[in-house]
């Protein structure tokens with residue numbers, strides 16, 4: 001079972017996860033962090049930045065992003081390459097040559113998935129993968145129906161995801177129709193998955209992912225197939241979990257020697 005941690009607010013969730021990541025980096029400086037875009041992981045990055053300001057050395061940390069839009073120029077402010085640079089690489093002071101984002105260039109898109117898989121394999125994989133979840137249950141950009149064994153590849157975004165992400169663009173029509181995303185099979189190869197979700201808009205997706213059947217119709221339910229998963233949610237996002245009292249009890253009675 002995944003460990004479900006119900007926190008008072010996103011900031012506490014960010015602190016908890018960042019403290020764990022910082023400890024891992026201190027133990028092994030060449031740590032590989034799987035980074036995600038979206039608003040959900042921002043409190044983790046903010047807390048990690050405080051760790052860096054307090055002296056955490058991240059010069060050997062590698063980072064791999066989950067996904068990218070197809071067809072946006074690299075320097076478009078909403079390309080995930082730009083978002084990761086602005087929200088992760090620069091504030092944390094990561095070495096940009098160690099930060100990787102799938103290549104969404106249309107001209108070479110046909111081989112981009114294979115190239116990204118090869119890069120991940122050459123790096124030895126991801127140690128800890130941060131995940132948000134879409135309101136439709138997607139992880140990365142694996143929309144409902146994505147194969148649970150999928151590798152990095154091109155996907156067509158759903159109308160729901162395009163509507164959700166329209167807030168980042170001047171108009172809804174500007175949201176790209178296609179993306180390249182690590183597959184669910186790729187994500188499941190990371191050593192530790194940390195899925196975060198905040199707000200009641202995520203309550204159904206969280207309930208489906210944690211307690212629903214494992215199904216390609218709710219890609220987030222893939223976490224049930226992984227041996228080491230931590231789900232960090234606030235009360236509103238946890239509100240549709242049937243066993244939340246049990247999760248709280250488990251967390252409160254966790255042996256002191258067990259980390260995240």
Ligand SMILES: N[C@@H]1[C@@H](O)[C@H](O)[C@@H](COP(=O)(O)O)O[C@@H]1O
Nearest residue numbers: 037038039040132133134140141
């Ligand atoms: N591709 C990203 C996902 O990786 C992210 O987890 C999700 C939720 O975003 P947010 O955290 O802003 O709710 O939507 C985006 O479309």
